[in-house]
Amino acid sequence: xxxxxxxxxxxxxxxxxxxxxxxxxxxxxxxxxxxxxxxxxxxxxxxxxxxxxxxxxxxxxxxxxxxxxxxxxxxxxxxxxxxxxxxxxxxxx
Numbered sequence: 001x002x003x004x005x006x007x008x009x010x011x012x013x014x015x016x017x018x019x020x021x022x023x024x025x026x027x028x029x030x031x032x033x034x035x036x037x038x039x040x041x042x043x044x045x046x047x048x049x050x051x052x053x054x055x056x057x058x059x060x061x062x063x064x065x066x067x068x069x070x071x072x073x074x075x076x077x078x079x080x081x082x083x084x085x086x087x088x089x090x091x092x093x
Contacts, residue, residue: 004037005039007036009039010027011042019059026065028063039074040074042056048078048079049079049080070074075088077091
């Protein structure tokens with residue numbers, strides 16, 4: 001079971017509207033350094049309704065890599081389309 005405070009992370013973008021990989025790393029480091037007990041990428045706070053599936057998967061992968069096992073990652077997998085939500089949930093596992 002999860003315990004403590006988990007942060008619903010925003011998804012940073014570059015000026016060219018691409019997922020900001022360095023920004024994700026910096027946010028993860030900031031959150032862990034300041035005591036979060038877990039990271040939640042790609043929830044509604046993280047722009048999930050506006051991310052493409054490729055972007056969504058990329059954000060989850062980048063977050064897991066940056067966390068490096070230090071705290072749990074709970075990937076948001078919601079979608080307005082049931083099949084897409086199921087696909088994202090399967091991917092997140």
